Amino acid sequence: MKRFCILVCIFIKIILLQGLSAIAQQDDVVRVYYFNQEVDSARFSITYKNGFHVPEGSTYRGFISTATTLSLSDEKPYIIKYRPLAPLSNPEIPTLGRDKVQRDITYFDGNGQKLQEVKIQASPRGFDIVYPFDHDLMGRETTSYMPYEDIFERPEELYGNYEYWALTTYNLYYMDGYARNNITVNSHPYSQTRFEDSPLNRVREVGSVGKAWQITALPDTSNTQRLFYKGNEADEVVLYTVLIGAAGERTLTRTSNNSMYSPNSLDKTAVHDENWKSGDMDPGTVHEFKDRDGRVVLKRSFVKEGNNTITLSTYYVYDELGHLCFVLPPGAIPDSDGVPNQTALDNFCYQYRYDNRGRCVEKKIPGKGKEFIIYNELNQVVLTQDAVQRGKSPQEWYCYKYDGQGRTVMEGIYSHGGSTANTDMRSIVQSSVTNGTVLWESRVSGGEGYSNQSFPTTGLTHQVLRYYDDYDLPQGNPYPFAEGSKLTMGLETAKKVSVLGTSDYLWTVSYYDEESRLAKQFIQHYKDGQVHLDNVDEITNNYSFVGDLLSSGRIHRTAGGAPLTIVDEYEYDHRSRLSKKWNKIGNQQKILVKEQEYNILEQHTGTDMGVAAVSYSYNERGWLKKISSSHFTEELKYNDPSAGATPQFNGNISEQHWKHGSSANSTMKYSYDATNRLLSGISSTPGSLSEVLTYDVMGNIKTLLRDGGTMTSYSYTGNKLQGLSGGIMGAYDYDANGNATLDRTGMAFTYNHLNLPKTATKTGASVSYVYDAEGAKLRKFATVGSTSTQRDYIGGIEYSKVGSGTNAIEMIHTDEGYLQNNGGNYVYHYNLTDHLGNVRATLQRTSATAVTVIQKHDYYPFGKAKAIVTSGVNKYLYNGKEVQEELGGQLDYGARFYDAEIGRWNVVDPLAEQGRRWSPYTYAFNNPIRFIDPDGMWPNDGIKKFFRGFGTTLMGIANGSQLHNQIISSVSTAVSTVEHLSKGDYSGAGNQFLESTGAPEIVRTVGKAADGDMEAIGSVAAVVTVGIVTHKAGGKQNVGSKAVTADAVEDLVRVRHHSTNSGVKGIEKSNSINASRGEPYGVDVEVAPFLPPSKVNMGQVGGGVKGGGFVEFSVPKSAVGPIPGYMGGTGNAGRIVTGGSPLNLNGTKPTFNRNWWNW
Structure with a gap:
């Protein structure tokens, strides 16, 4: 019955639009033949070609009619935004079509609540994309709907109208057989949120899109994130305190050997992840305890070992001034009686000391010196x-x-x-x-x-x-x-x-x-x-009016050599989605290297490289499901395994199925513990690609069994690997920064001040590296036996020299693979990658339509490569990182080297403080099937980030900052990049909704504020970002923020008066925000967390106030003049948030994030 009603609504809609669609206007119309049409209408021109003939007795009209503005209903309040794609005068803007202006409209009810967003003609096919909204009687968005494409053609002026049937008909778009244009069938294209029945209005359960993630009456029949709130119990949380000495030293203490927090003195939040069932008890749950000041004092998770449940507790201990002084991870056994001794503190714990101005002047990272x-x-x-x-x-x-x-x-x-x-x-x-x-x-x-x-x-x-x-x-x-x-x-x-x-x-x-x-x-x-x-x-870049990179030319010059010119050209659709890319090198023919397709969810659905086409499909959650091409195909299973693995509902991959070309299908089954660490990857081919692992409480690998052979055992002091025995043998030693100076192969290392390898030597082999002061790798020299090689790295161009030979270009890296130098002729090579960016096949272009497969590789779960075809020279394989063959196959990620043979880094994580519950040597949270570490600094979710940002990386390529195997531009830039990658929504669509409901005060994910911790991945999948993170090259400080009301100009901002071009540090030096003038020159948006509320004075601006820490204000356009050289826009709503923690807490120079606020 429901489906019948939906179809009736659609039928009525078709009837209403059918008569209108015939006169839908185009800019220009060309007619070659008459097809019994009664009318042709165009804005600018109608061209009749030779052969156009209207038979006698027929009626035909053709007319030029400049389009009117959109015919929008006045029944609903709305805000419409125009974004011109070319320079235009204001009167023209409303009359132009999708190729000239991007238009978005938001409709509201009488209470100002959002009812619907319509991105006008924004879909790849040129139809409206509609985002429905619905609220309960308390104004809460208890159901969040996926957008749909309104595929009915109509006159230009009728696009963007309010869709009255949106909440009735939207799910028809996701039904089987509907013309969805590369959208996955989804019987439940919405997510739900359940609130508790109390004035606190806290979230109790969060579902997501897809049938398997819906909220049901019985907990064990749903796969949702569930939250529980209560106070702590007696003997549940250890009470640590800090004594401040005369010289500012901090000492960890307990008032007695077994002192505990008294009952109900802490707020406890328990989060069950999407895999949890009632029979699991504690495993699969994360407990978080906060004191009355809102500070996290304990995070606790649980894992099963046989019939035993192991508790993993991480304590955060503050001094009486509120400074975080100690972080006690599970390795310090912080739940036991007494206080960890200094050896345990140095091996496992994070220790901080402050001066009398509250500045962090000393810190101790586990495994490193002060x-x-x-x-x-x-x-x-x-x-x-x-x-x-x-x-x-x-x-x-x-x-x-x-x-x-x-x-x-x-x-x-x-x-x-x-x-x-x-x-x-x-x-x-x-x-x-x-x-x-x-x-x-x-x-x-x-x-x-x-x-x-x-x-x-x-x-x-x-x-x-x-x-x-x-x-x-x-x-x-x-x-x-x-x-x-x-x-x-x-x-x-x-x-x-x-x-x-x-x-x-x-x-x-x-x-x-x-x-x-x-x-x-x-x-x-x-x-x-x-x-x-x-x-x-x-490097020369050209941009469109809206900032899309249209072309990037590179003239590569060398002293005494002929210049080499490389040009990339880009084409975008009407919504700035990259659609085509061309490449031309030297005097060779310009090549269309790829065409890309998308769906309305901005998912990348296909790439055609001319000689090979690749398609991508996704499941209901938006997780990558399948990569298909004639040379390599991969299918990922999550909650739907077909080879006997345990279903995974939280983003973990249960199975991987793949094949090369027409070869037989291969399967890998994965299993995980309750903290999402990979326990095993078992191949369908006996004795090939299988790994079984165990871990200690810090996530260090204890044992590794590969292909059923001899088990390798790991021994540690703290988190530092001391030795390997069994299947792999070797000993390790370290310098005072925790860098391995001796590894399993007997190679002795030295490092520069950036903790990047400088030399590596052992009997019969030596390697040396040359870096610049920003961490970019410039040169590499290697001698193995009697063979010496030299390699120069120049922004993706690599020179190679063997012995006394000529130093010539070997390859030029591209987005799609690389160009290989063959006697001055550059041959195109294309890499086919899996969901982690691992190169599975390399194709050599042999003609305009043909390729030869010159390399094929498969990989063990932790990245060890297995070569199948090896006639190529590509050494950028696992995660797309360069293999260092002289170093036993280690991989250069930029900030440090990774040893896939043992599944560990050999250098402490530069951002170790973001994941204090983990060993700073673990790779990808011990879940390398789901996570990748793009530059050796911090992992991100490879599934949910896959192909996100296609086209956005073009700027980096154009300006030379996106270099292979280098720290991008500088340490601070790399940290900023890591911030962008690591703030992702790891629990899917539900988290985005949580952020608008007040749940961020209770539940957080990676990027959580309070103490700078960004580790709540996996089993704490329900958590949500609530802060803006400001990173520094040696540390960071997170600052909590409140979400602004709907349709404010920015979501999370700090604002200051901008009367001069003094730069972003002016606030810090004056230690105040002062915009007391009635007519400021302008306003810009900056991160300024170091200001106390008392130092904020908005004065007369919009009736602002001094102090208070959270000030809403409104500045009329008439009161704001443009900054010299700045093009103003529209809008007047704003908000200021202050009272954050001091900047420069743990490190070197701050990194400011700036966005101009359009007034």
């Missing part, structure tokens, strides 16, 4: 020191210097004259900084272009120098360009970066267009270890 941090009077980090630097004589510090606007202008290594190894000099150096009278540097004409007045003024070796605002560079501009924009105030115009271990520096000079987009860049490279002005890459 790290010191020095601040100036502006609370800027000016010096940092790790344990290796302290162990030198004289000691070294990494130094940062700033200009008057708070921008980093110099970075370098300070050699502290007179100091001796391993002596604590922190207080002495801090006193020298504090007593300094000059806090920043100024531009000067000589030397390096800056004064040398702030501490230190001697003993500093520059690593990076940055220049802003203009091109008045010391010793002249090495790469002038007259056509760049002059509106460069606040932009980085040039930088000079040291080549580590040498006295050489490399220039990068950047030019911008009038919209501050990177238009041209000269990047000096280090081919053959030479600094020469002719060793340079010239």
Whole structure:
């Protein structure tokens, strides 16, 4: 009956639109034949070709009629947004079609609640995309609906109208047999949220789209996320306290050997993940306890080992001032009586110390020595020191210097004259900084272009120098360009970066267009270890009006060599989705290298590379389901295994089915523990690709059994692997930063100050690397036996030299694979990858329509490769990372090397503080089938992130920042990249809804605020992001925020008055926000978490107030003038959030996130 009613509604709709669709207008109409049509209408022209004939007795009309504005119903309040795709005058905007203007409309009810969003003609086929909304009597969105495509043609002016049948007919779009255009059949295209019956309005259960994830009356019949709230019980949570010593030292204590929190003194939240059943008891559940100040004091999860349940507790201990001083992970056995001893603290725990201004001045990461941090009077980090630097004589510090606007202008290594190894000099150096009278540097004409007045003024070796605002560079501009924009105030115009271990520096000079987009860049490279002005890459970018990259040209020049030109061109659809990409290299023919298709959910559904086509399909949750091509096919199973694995409802993969070409199908079955660690991957082919693992409480692998052979056992001190026995043999040693100086192969390593490998040697083999000061790998030298090789890395171009041969280009990396040099002719190669980016097949283009498969690989669960076809030269395989064959097959991820043979990193995670419950040496949360680590710093969900951002990475490729096997641009940029990847919604569509309901105050996911912890992946799948994370190169601080009301300009913002172009650090120096004028010049949006509420004064602006910490305000357009050179927009709603924790808590310079607010 329900389906019948739906069909009747659709039938009525068809009748209403049928008569209208005949006169739907196009811009231009061309007619070759008459097809009995009565009318043709166009905005601009109708062209009749030879042969067009209207038979006698027929009626035909053709007319030109400029389109009117959209005929929108006035029955519902609405807001419509226009985004012109080309320069237009305002009166034109409403009259133009989808190829000229992007239009979105939001409808509201009388209470201001959102009823419907319509993205007008936004689908790939040009139809409306409708987002229905519904609310209960309390205004809560208890059901969240997937969007659908309204596929009925109509006149131009009728697109965007309110769809009265949306909540009745939307699910028809997802029914089997409907014209969905690459959308998965889904009988339940909505998610539900259940609230508790109390004034607290807390979320009790969250479902997701798809039949398997719906809320049902019986818990064991649903696969949802369930939340329970209560107080702590007696003897449930250990009560730790902190004593502050006279010198600021922190001591972990308990008032008695077995002191516990009293009953109901903590708020407890228990979260059951989507795999949990009542018979599981605690495993599959995460318990979180918060004190009355809202601080997390304990997170507890559970795993089964045989018939026993193992408790994994992580405690967060604060001093009386509210500073986080100790984090006690499971390895410290924090639930036991007493206090962990110093050995346990050093091996497993995170320890912090603060000065009398609340700044973190000392921290101890497990497995590493102490790290010191020095601040100036502006609370800027000016010096940092790790344990290796302290162990030198004289000691070294990494130094940062700033200009008057708070921008980093110099970075370098300070050699502290007179100091001796391993002596604590922190207080002495801090006193020298504090007593300094000059806090920043100024531009000067000589030397390096800056004064040398702030501490230190001697003993500093520059690593990076940055220049802003203009091109008045010391010793002249090495790469002038007259056509760049002059509106460069606040932009980085040039930088000079040291080549580590040498006295050489490399220039990068950047030019911008009038919209501050990177238009041209000269990047000096280090081919053959030479600094020469002719060793340079010239990058030229062209953009559309809305900022889409249209073309990127690269002229690769070398001293004494002929230039090589590489050009990429891009085409987008009417919604800025990348549709086509062309490539041309040198004098070779321009090639269409790929065409891409999407569905209305922005899922990438297909790529046609001309010689090979790949299609992608997804399940109801949006998780990648299948990759299909004629050369490699992969199918992933989650809750629907077909080979006997246990169903997984939380995003874990239960089975993988694949085949190469026409070969037989292969299957891998996976099993997991309750914290989502991979326990086994069993292949359908006996003795091939199988792994079985066990773990300790920190996630360190205890045993590994591969292909049923001899088991390998791991032995540890803390988290540091000391030895391997059994199937794999070897011993390890470490430096004071936790870097492995001896590995299982007997290779001895040394490292630079970035903890990147400098040399690796053993009998019969040696390898050395050359990096720049920002972590980019420039060169590699290797000698194995009597064979020596050399490799130069230049922004994706690789030169190779063997012995005394010629150093020539070997390959040029591309998005799709690589170009291989064959005597000056570059042959296209395409990589077919699986869901993790693992290269499964490499195709060599042999003609315009033919390829040859030259490489095939399969992989063990933790990444060890198994070669099937090996005639190619591609060494970028697992996760697309370069194999270091001389190092026993380790993989270079950029920030560190990974050893797939044993499933571990050999260097401490640079972002270890984001996952304090995990060993800093574990790979991908011990779930390498689901997660990937793109740069060696932090994992992200490979399934849910797969193909997200297609086209958005083009900018990085264009400006040379997206380099293979390098830390992208700089440490701080890499951290920012990790922030973007690691803030994902790991529990699917339900979390997005949670964020708008108030649940973020209870439930959080990766990116959670409070204590900077970003580890709640997997079994804490119900958690949700509630903060903006500000990372720094040596640490981070998270700042909680409240969500703004519907349709505010920004969701999570910090706002300041912007009367000058003083830069983002102006707030920090003045320690206040002051916009008391009645007519400010403009407003910009910045992260400024260091301000207390009392320092905020919005004065007369929109009736703002001083203090309060959370201020809503409204500024009329008439009261806001544009910033010089800034194009204003529309809108007047806003919000300011302050009162966050101090910046510079744990590390070096802060990274600010800025977005202009369109007024």
